[in-house]
Amino acid sequence: MIALTPALRLALVVLAPLLVMGLVRHVGERLWPAHLKRERLHGVALAVWGALFLGQALAVPALGGVATLLVNAAGGGLIRLPARGVGWWAGLAAYLLVMDLGEYLFHRAQHAVPALWAMHSLHHSDRAFDSATAARHFWLEPAIKTVTVWLMVGVLLRTPASVVGVYVAVSYYHFVVHSNTRLDFGRWSWVLNGPGYHRVHHSEAEEHFDVNFASLFPIFDVLTGAYRPPRPGERIQTGLDTGEEPQTVGEALVWPVRSWLRRPLGRLRRLAAA
Numbered sequence: 655m656i657a658l659t660p661a662l663r664l665a666l667v668v669l670a671p672l673l674v675m676g677l678v679r680h681v682g683e684r685l686w687p688a689h690l691k692r693e694r695l696h697g698v699a700l701a702v703w704g705a706l707f708l709g710q711a712l713a714v715p716a717l718g719g720v721a722t723l724l725v726n727a728a729g730g731g732l733i734r735l736p737a738r739g740v741g742w743w744a745g746l747a748a749y750l751l752v753m754d755l756g757e758y759l760f761h762r763a764q765h766a767v768p769a770l771w772a773m774h775s776l777h778h779s780d781r782a783f784d785s786a787t788a789a790r791h792f793w794l795e796p797a798i799k800t801v802t803v804w805l806m807v808g809v810l811l812r813t814p815a816s817v818v819g820v821y822v823a824v825s826y827y828h829f830v831v832h833s834n835t836r837l838d839f840g841r842w843s844w845v846l847n848g849p850g851y852h853r854v855h856h857s858e859a860e861e862h863f864d865v866n867f868a869s870l871f872p873i874f875d876v877l878t879g880a881y882r883p884p885r886p887g888e889r890i891q892t893g894l895d896t897g898e899e900p901q902t903v904g905e906a907l908v909w910p911v912r913s914w915l916r917r918p919l920g921r922l923r924r925l926a927a928a
């Protein structure tokens with residue numbers, strides 16, 4: 655066994671997701687593209703990517719796990735998951751399922767509650783669906799998840815750090831889920847989320863609204879009637895049905911404000927015109 659110094663371990667933690675992202679982006683999406691995707695608005699791709707990349711792509715998947723460990727350290731964890739042996743695997747399965755159910759419920763709320771949709775629509779605004787889309791989330795959303803879903807999971811499950819570590823590593827699979835690749839599980843789409851399945855969720859067409867919410871396991875979509883597997887040869891155009899997309903990093907950083915202000919500003923305008 656190779657002994658890793660803490661500095662080397664930290665380097666691995668940072669480099670591994672970068673490597674996954676790089677492979678998906680520079681190998682998978684080039685050699686095996688789903689179809690010619692639309693161009694991003696000039697400047698948005700690099701700017702948004704650069705500004706939000708470290709926070710979104712690296713820290714957010716880890717934040718869910720860190721929240722569990724912190725809540726556990728503060729005394730949370732009604733059910734203790736086994737730290738070794740065969741039970742460890744059962745605990746891992748339980749943790750993955752419970753975290754994923756939490757993500758699923760939160761995602762459904764993001765589409766059902768207008769104030770949450772105002773933020774989540776930033777993720778859906780990407781007309782050039784690819785691995786960079788995985789990092790396009792409004793900055794406040796992880797904080798909201800921390801005090802809701804992730805807090806609840808920490809209260810429910812006392813989880814070994816090794817299980818949390820595997821969960822964090824698995825979370826980087828979202829680069830693959832959002833990749834512009836032909837990867838599609840067809841009739842097995844109910845087993846694991848993938849680019850073909852998740853692209854339908856990002857469709858700009860009304861007929862695809864409110865389907866395929868799953869983060870890792872589409873079984874939650876199957877159970878709630880929101881399962882819509884991709885069809886052979888189907889070409890999905892992604893983005894918002896309104897065509898809205900941030901043009902600058904600044905717009906991405908204040909994305910929901912314009913939608914929150916739309917009603918009061920409209921009222922003011924009507925009053926001014928009266």
Ligand SMILES: [Zn+2]
Nearest residue numbers: 761765774855
């Ligand atoms: Zn969504």
Ligand SMILES: [Zn+2]
Nearest residue numbers: 777832852856
């Ligand atoms: Zn997505």
